[in-house]
Amino acid sequence: MLLLSRSKGLLLNDYSDVQHALHGREFRAEELPFPEKVIKDYVKSGHVTVRPGIVPLNESIFDLLTGRKKWLCARCGNRDQETFATCTCGRCQKKCVYCRHCLTMGIVRSCTKLVTWCGPEPALNHRFIHQNTHLCAWNGTLSDEQSMAAEALNQTLQIGKSFLVWAVAGSGKTEMIYPAIEHQLMNGRRVVLATPRTDVVRELLPRMRAAFPDVPISGLYAGSQESNPNAPLVVSTAHQLIRYSNCFDCIFIDEVDAFPYHFDPMLEFAVRKAAKPGAPIAYLSATPPADLTNDYASGKLRGVMLARRYHGHPLPEPRFQWIGNWMQMIRKGQMPSLLCEWLSEKTNQKRQVFVFVPSVTLARDLTELLQRCGFERTAGVHAEDPHRHNKVSDFREGKINILVTTTILERGVTVPGVEVCVVGADDPVFDDRALVQISGRVGRSAESPTGDVLFFHNGKTLAMIRARKQIEHMNQIGGFH
Ligand SMILES: [Zn+2]
Numbered sequence: 457m458l459l460l461s462r463s464k465g466l467l468l469n470d471y472s473d474v475q476h477a478l479h480g481r482e483f484r485a486e487e488l489p490f491p492e493k494v495i496k497d498y499v500k501s502g503h504v505t506v507r508p509g510i511v512p513l514n515e516s517i518f519d520l521l522t523g524r525k526k527w528l529c530a531r532c533g534n535r536d537q538e539t540f541a542t543c544t545c546g547r548c549q550k551k552c553v554y555c556r557h558c559l560t561m562g563i564v565r566s567c568t569k570l571v572t573w574c575g576p577e578p579a580l581n582h583r584f585i586h587q588n589t590h591l592c593a594w595n596g597t598l599s600d601e602q603s604m605a606a607e608a609l610n611q612t613l614q615i616g617k618s619f620l621v622w623a624v625a626g627s628g629k630t631e632m633i634y635p636a637i638e639h640q641l642m643n644g645r646r647v648v649l650a651t652p653r654t655d656v657v658r659e660l661l662p663r664m665r666a667a668f669p670d671v672p673i674s675g676l677y678a679g680s681q682e683s684n685p686n687a688p689l690v691v692s693t694a695h696q697l698i699r700y701s702n703c704f705d706c707i708f709i710d711e712v713d714a715f716p717y718h719f720d721p722m723l724e725f726a727v728r729k730a731a732k733p734g735a736p737i738a739y740l741s742a743t744p745p746a747d748l749t750n751d752y753a754s755g756k757l758r759g760v761m762l763a764r765r766y767h768g769h770p771l772p773e774p775r776f777q778w779i780g781n782w783m784q785m786i787r788k789g790q791m792p793s794l795l796c797e798w799l800s801e802k803t804n805q806k807r808q809v810f811v812f813v814p815s816v817t818l819a820r821d822l823t824e825l826l827q828r829c830g831f832e833r834t835a836g837v838h839a840e841d842p843h844r845h846n847k848v849s850d851f852r853e854g855k856i857n858i859l860v861t862t863t864i865l866e867r868g869v870t871v872p873g874v875e876v877c878v879v880g881a882d883d884p885v886f887d888d889r890a891l892v893q894i895s896g897r898v899g900r901s902a903e904s905p906t907g908d909v910l911f912f913h914n915g916k917t918l919a920m921i922r923a924r925k926q927i928e929h930m931n932q933i934g935g936f937h
């Protein structure tokens with residue numbers, strides 16, 4: 457083993473310390489917990505690679521003629537020239553280009569060096585494996601259908617192939633991946649469960665900790681305080697995976713369709729960079745994107761389709777209700793009477809309700825309007841709301857009856873017995889996938905398997921009709937029609 461001389465003031469300088477600190481991650485040189493000298497020695501010995509943070513893209517003749525330089529951010533994969541800027545750099549005193557796309561994770565500029573470990577992988581701390589013959593403490597039972605899906609997923613990942621779990625909302629996807637996660641961990645593999653949304657990480661993390669009580673688990677999302685990024689099981693937003701490189705042996709992506717792959721290629725880049733080359737991916741989704749369903753249909757991607765919920769009841773099918781110009785009414789502070797009637801009915805039945813709206817402004821206006829109309833215990837949430845997590849937990853605990861929300865809660869948030877309406881389902885914000893996901897919030901628990909899904913609108917849209925068709929179709933496949 458290579459042991460570096462203990463230079464002055466250096467706390468971490470043993471090979472294994474450096475290896476543990478660097479392996480599987482990507483650092484900006486200035487973030488490293490040791491001096492540049494140490495890194496240089498490891499670069500020389502071939503254990504560490506250093507590369508520039510911003511690199512010029514191959515220039516086309518057009519670029520040469522116009523004299524415009526093009527850039528690529530090596531950390532986040534950003535190629536959108538609009539999101540690069542120049543500054544007089546406070547560090548190197550030159551003009552530096554920097555990436556605005558991943559700025560929230562710390563600035564990457566022309567003079568930034570990205571540092572990764574490329575030497576041997578450190579051994580995982582296996583104590584948690586040797587002490588146990590089983591790692592999974594979940595003691596529920598899977599239905600026959602779930603068991604078959606779980607088994608197929610587990611087998612396929614074991615042979616290093618990717619797999620699609622195409623399962624309706626409420627089919628118990630999370631429980632189905634436990635055996636595969638357990639198998640991977642028992643074999644000393646590093647596993648990540650990635651999802652696009654912070655809310656979903658916050659929902660999954662306690663479930664994973666309960667299911668795998670002896671396994672060190674890290675939860676990574678914006679604002680999380682995580683001290684153990686090298687845990688064998690990481691639950692993370694796709695965005696936070698930018699800090700990893702060549703780390704994971706197996707990847708689970710929950711709610712893959714919420715991955716705005718076509719809007720933000722950075723997330724796909726981050727997942728690929730975090731994975732070891734050839735690591736299999738398990739895609740979990742109720743409404744997978746077309747590229748995955750096509751690969752599944754053509755047999756290129758293995759997978760399974762589950763059209764029934766774990767409790768055996770059909771998916772609630774949405775009803776459409778015309779209410780006229782909802783936007784104008786809410787702006788003017790007028791309560792649409794049919795909405796008022798439905799909410800009163802639900803309040804009297806002591807049912808909790810999600811009210812989805814297309815925008816932050818409408819969330820505010822409608823929340824205020826409802827409170828004014830006497831609907832007590834009503835709150836509104838949206839992505840930038842600093843209290844959103846508290847409000848969601850208050851809703852879970854039954855302290856709030858009506859939660860007005862933008863699409864941030866369309867996925868992953870499970871509250872037993874909740875019913876749902878969309879005010880303004882005809883707004884372009886709600887595409888068919890979003891509407892299917894929203895409908896999927898209802899009837900998820902065995903105690904309360906039914907409930908209303910109501911789309912209030914001012915003219916049916918194709919998205920609304922498609923969403924209803926998809927749900928009907930799934931119920932047909934599930935044997936309900
Ligand atoms: Zn970047």
Ligand SMILES: [Zn+2]
Binds near residue numbers: 551567
């Ligand atoms: Zn600079």
